[in-house]
Amino acid sequence: MLDRNLAQDILARALARGGEYADLFVEARRTAALVFEGDRMESVVDTVDAGAGLRVLFGGRTAYGYTNDGTPAGLRALASEVAAAAREGVAGCVAAFAGPLRGTFAGRHPGRSSLSAKARLVASANAAARGRDPRVRQVRITYRDVAQRLAIFTSTGDTADGERVLTTLAATVVAGEGDRLQTGYVPVGGTVGMELFDAEPAEAVATRAADLALVLLDAAPAPSGPMPVVLSSEAGGTMVHEAVGHGLEADLAGEGLSVYGDRIGDVVAAPIVSVVDDATLPGRRGSFAFDDEAVPGARTVLVERGVLRGYLHDRRSAMKLAAAPTGNGRRESYRHAPIPRMTNIFIAPGDDDPEAIVRSVDRGLFVRRMGGGQVNTVNGDFVFEVVEGYRLEHGRIGEPVRGATLTGNGPAVLTAIDRVGRDLGFAIGTCGKDGQGVPVADAQPTLRIPEIIVGGTA
Numbered sequence: 001m002l003d004r005n006l007a008q009d010i011l012a013r014a015l016a017r018g019g020e021y022a023d024l025f026v027e028a029r030r031t032a033a034l035v036f037e038g039d040r041m042e043s044v045v046d047t048v049d050a051g052a053g054l055r056v057l058f059g060g061r062t063a064y065g066y067t068n069d070g071t072p073a074g075l076r077a078l079a080s081e082v083a084a085a086a087r088e089g090v091a092g093c094v095a096a097f098a099g100p101l102r103g104t105f106a107g108r109h110p111g112r113s114s115l116s117a118k119a120r121l122v123a124s125a126n127a128a129a130r131g132r133d134p135r136v137r138q139v140r141i142t143y144r145d146v147a148q149r150l151a152i153f154t155s156t157g158d159t160a161d162g163e164r165v166l167t168t169l170a171a172t173v174v175a176g177e178g179d180r181l182q183t184g185y186v187p188v189g190g191t192v193g194m195e196l197f198d199a200e201p202a203e204a205v206a207t208r209a210a211d212l213a214l215v216l217l218d219a220a221p222a223p224s225g226p227m228p229v230v231l232s233s234e235a236g237g238t239m240v241h242e243a244v245g246h247g248l249e250a251d252l253a254g255e256g257l258s259v260y261g262d263r264i265g266d267v268v269a270a271p272i273v274s275v276v277d278d279a280t281l282p283g284r285r286g287s288f289a290f291d292d293e294a295v296p297g298a299r300t301v302l303v304e305r306g307v308l309r310g311y312l313h314d315r316r317s318a319m320k321l322a323a324a325p326t327g328n329g330r331r332e333s334y335r336h337a338p339i340p341r342m343t344n345i346f347i348a349p350g351d352d353d354p355e356a357i358v359r360s361v362d363r364g365l366f367v368r369r370m371g372g373g374q375v376n377t378v379n380g381d382f383v384f385e386v387v388e389g390y391r392l393e394h395g396r397i398g399e400p401v402r403g404a405t406l407t408g409n410g411p412a413v414l415t416a417i418d419r420v421g422r423d424l425g426f427a428i429g430t431c432g433k434d435g436q437g438v439p440v441a442d443a444q445p446t447l448r449i450p451e452i453i454v455g456g457t458a
Contacts, residue, residue: 001026001028001149001150001151001161002024002026002052002070002151002153004097004153004159004370006072006075007024007097007151007286008094008097008153008240009076009161010024010054010075010076010078010079010096010153011023011024011079011094011153011154011155012094013076013079013083014054014056014082014083014086015056015083015086015091015093015094015113015155016077016083016091016093017065017083017084017086017087017091018058018083018087018088018090018091018092019056019057019058019083019086019088019091020057020058020059020319021056021057021090021092021154021155021319022054022055022056022057022082022094022154022155023045023054023055023152023153023154023293023294023315024049024052024053024054024075024152024153025052025053025054025055025134025150025152025292025331025334025338026052026070026150026151026153026334027049027050027051027052027053027148027149027150027333027334027380028048028049028050028148028149029048029049029050029146029147029148029149029333029341029347030046030047030048030111030146030147030351031045031046031047031048031049031144031146031147031231032045032111032115032118032143032144032145033045033142033143033144033146034115034118034119034122034142034143034144035122035140035141035142035143036119036122036123036125036126036139036140036142036143036178037138037139037140038199039126039130039139039165040283040444041119041123041180044115044119045389046115049333050070051066051067051068051070051333051334051337052054052070052078052257052268052334053065053066053331053333053335053337054064054066054075054079054082054332055082055337055338056082056083056085056086056092057315057316057319058086058088058411059087059088059362060320062316063083063085063086064082064337065078065081065082065085066078066334066335067371074211079144079369092155092375093155094155094157095155095156095157095240095362095413096157097153097157097159098157098158098159099159099160099284100151100159100160100161100294101158101159101160101161101289101294101296101394102160102161102162102289103150103160103161103162103163103164103288103289103290104162104163104289105147105162105163105164105165105191105193106196107165107192107193107195108193108194108195109147109165109193109194110145110147110165110167110194111147111194111360111384112268113143113194114213118143118145119213121143121169121197121202121281121334122142122143122169122202124202124203125141125169125171125202125203125205125206126139126206128202128203128204128205128206128207128210129141129171129173129206129207129209129210130213132173132207132210132213132214132444133175133210133360135175135176135177135214136173136174136175136210136213137174137175137176137181137369138172138173138174138216139171139172139173139174139206139210140171140172140173141169141170141171141172141202141206142166142168142170142435143168143169144166144168144169144279144453145165145166145167145168145193146164146165146166146167147163147164147165148163148165148166149163149317150162150163150164150292151161152292152293152294153294154293154294156382158293158295158430159294160289160290160294162289162290164191164288165191165192165193165438166190166191166192166206166285166345167189167190167192167194167196167379168187168188168189168285168428169187169188169189169192169196169197169200169202169204169205170185170186170187170188170189170200170205171184171185171186171187171206171208171209171210172184172185172209172351173185173206173209173210173213174213174214175210175213175214175216175217177217180217181217182213182214182216182217182219182402183213183216183272184208184209184211184212184214184215184216184329185209185212185387186205186206186208186209186212186256187205187311187428187429187435188200188205188428189285189428190283190284190285190287190428190441191242191283191284191285191287191288192283192380209313211315212369212387212388215388215400215415216388216400218400218401219399219400219401219402220248220399220400220402220458221402221403221456221457221458222365222386222389222401222402222404222454222455222456222457223365223391223401223404223454223455223456223458224401224454224455224456225453226274226363226451226452226453226454227355227360227363227364227365227451227452227454228256228363228365228366228392228448228449228450228451229366229367229406229446229448229449229452229454230357230358230361230365230366230367230392230446230447230448231367231370231446231447231448231449232354232366232367232368232369232425232447233354233421233423233424233443233444233445233446234368234369234425235344235367235368235369235370235425235427235444236369236370236425236426236427236428236442236443236444237345237347237426237427237441237442237443237444238370238371238372238373238384238427238442239370239382239384239406239413239444240275240345240346240347240403240442240444241342241345241429241440242373242375242382242384243375243380243382243384243408243409243410243413244275244345244410244414245275245277245312245342245345245420246258246375246377246433247259247260247287247377247380247410247443248275248277248302248311248312248341248435249311249312249339249340249341249342250311250312250313250314250318250321250323250340251314251316251317251339251340252340252377253311254311254320256378257377257378258377258378259377259378259379259380259410259411260311260411262275262307265307265308265309266307266308266312267306267307267308267382267415267416267417268303268306268308268411268414268415269303269306269411269414270306270414270415270416270417270418270438271305271306271362272305272306272417272418272419272420273303273305273306273347273414273417273420274301274304274305274306274347274348275301275302275303275345275346275347275348275414276299276300276301276302276345276346276348277299277300277302277312277326277328277342277343277344277345278298278299278300278344278346279297279298279299279327279328279343279443280298280299283346283397284344284426284441285344285429285439285440285441286342286343286344286345286393286438286439286440286441287343287344287441289344290327291314291327291328291329291330291338292326292329292330292331292338293315293327293329293338295315295325295329296327297327297343298326298327298330300312300327300344301327303414306415308378310323310326311323311326311340311353312326312328312340312341312342313325313326313328313329313340314328314330314338314339315329315338316327316329316339317340324335326418327343328340328341328342328343329341330343330438331436331438332436332437332438333436336435336436338364339433339434339436341431341433341438341440342431342440342442343440343441344426344440344441344442345440345441345442345443346424346426346442346443346444347420347443347444347445348430348445349420349421349422349423349424349445349448350419350420350421350422350445351377351420351422352419352420352421352422352446353421354421354422354445354446357421357446357447357448358392358395358396358397359395359396360395360419360445360448361395361448362392362393362394362395363390363391363392363393363394364391364392365386365389365390365391365392365404365454366389366390366391366392366397367386367388367391367404367406368386368388368389369386369387369388369421370384370386370427371384371385371386371387372384373385375410376411379409380409380410380412381408381409382406382407382408382409382410383406383407383455384404384405384406384407385404385405386405386406388400389402389404400450401456401458403456403457404454404455404456405454405455405456406452406453406454406455407453407454407455408453409453413449413452416447416449416450416451417447417448417449418449418450419447419448420445420446420447421445421446421447422445423445423446424443424444424445425443425444425445426441426442427441427442427443428440428441429442
């Protein structure tokens with residue numbers, strides 16, 4: 001995507017007035033997005049965006065700029081602007097480039113599938129949801145694929161190039177009876193192409209969303225108060241992502257904005273709990289061969305048998321804290337500087353039978369699907385929505401309930417977990433931080449929390 005000699009020149013110009021490190025991120029992205037709503041195609045978008053971002057690190061600070069002008073003159077002008085902002089210390093050096101890290105896509109590329117075929121896909125999903133039950137009132141099917149070509153060059157001589165492909169489908173279904181309305185939402189996707197729909201047919205995704213809305217329509221108000229909670233592996237890892245993961249990102253931990261700051265080697269969870277971030281998992285939404293700083297994607301053990309072992313680093317935080325980058329420098333696009341971000345984060349499976357965990361609770365709440373929430377990374381306090389929950393009665397999953405929330409503290413909950421299942425279930429999402437979003441996945445096994453505050457209206 002860019003001549004290596006030109007990249008050498010751009011980095012040298014960026015460091016000409018001072019700076020310890022520089023990198024150049026070149027991107028060309030094609031996106032197809034379709035929305036089917038109200039029994040018609042609401043929108044079809046097929047776009048191309050391309051540009052370059054240039055960063056210099058100096059004295060613990062960052063100078064960053066970007067441009068859509070990919071010509072040599074445009075890139076040299078960008079380098080001059082960034083160098084002027086990073087005027088500190090002696091001029092940095094640019095090492096000879098090594099052979100690049102490569103990331104290739106081996107699936108059925110969505111770019112080779114026509115917009116007409118994708119339109120038929122979302123229309124079929126809409127019909128499946130609407131045909132599920134007369135109480136289905138609204139259906140929204142969204143499809144999106146992204147093909148991102150990358151080339152990355154660093155002043156330390158690291159380079160990377162390749163293509164990342166992401167494909168997603170999401171179904172939102174509203175069911176109603178009288179004046180009662182409930183919504184079911186089911187997304188699927190990953191670093192895959194059209195083979196996604198071999199394992200997850202669009203019609204099946206839509207009917208699952210409809211079924212969830214119908215279950216919630218008949219659900220009773222949720223109970224409230226402190227009680228045992230079993231989190232199903234189907235819930236994905238929303239809790240570990242929000243209540244734990246963000247606090248283990250090194251920029252927050254190193255700036256006093258995390259309850260886990262300066263705690264390497266401390267016990268932060270029960271001895272049966274381990275937390276891992278892994279960008280190398282095949283096909284997962286947060287996976288990649290290399291991050292957005294030309295560092296190989298990696299498996300990073302954050303919590304090992306209850307003990308905090310490390311943080312998620314980009315190059316800047318690694319330089320600041322005298323650590324090694326972990327392959328977690330990520331950015332939304334060439335318009336954004338990289339920051340430490342999660343990839344695929346999960347609580348590792350344990351030894352317990354998931355069904356036995358359910359049977360172990362006399363009265364409590366079974367959470368099948370989690371929703372959104374809020375977390376204070378400074379002290380670890382959180383509040384999460386329960387999208388799909390059920391009463392647990394005498395070791396059995398009972399009637400569905402709606403309107404439940406979970407309130408607690410991340411470190412306290414990690415320490416309290418006393419049963420960890422041998423299963424593992426993933427959920428997908430787009431994680432927001434500092435005004436930019438990146439694709440992620442999170443996961444957990446079936447977990448038992450002996451007591452947590454459940455908010456409800458019953």
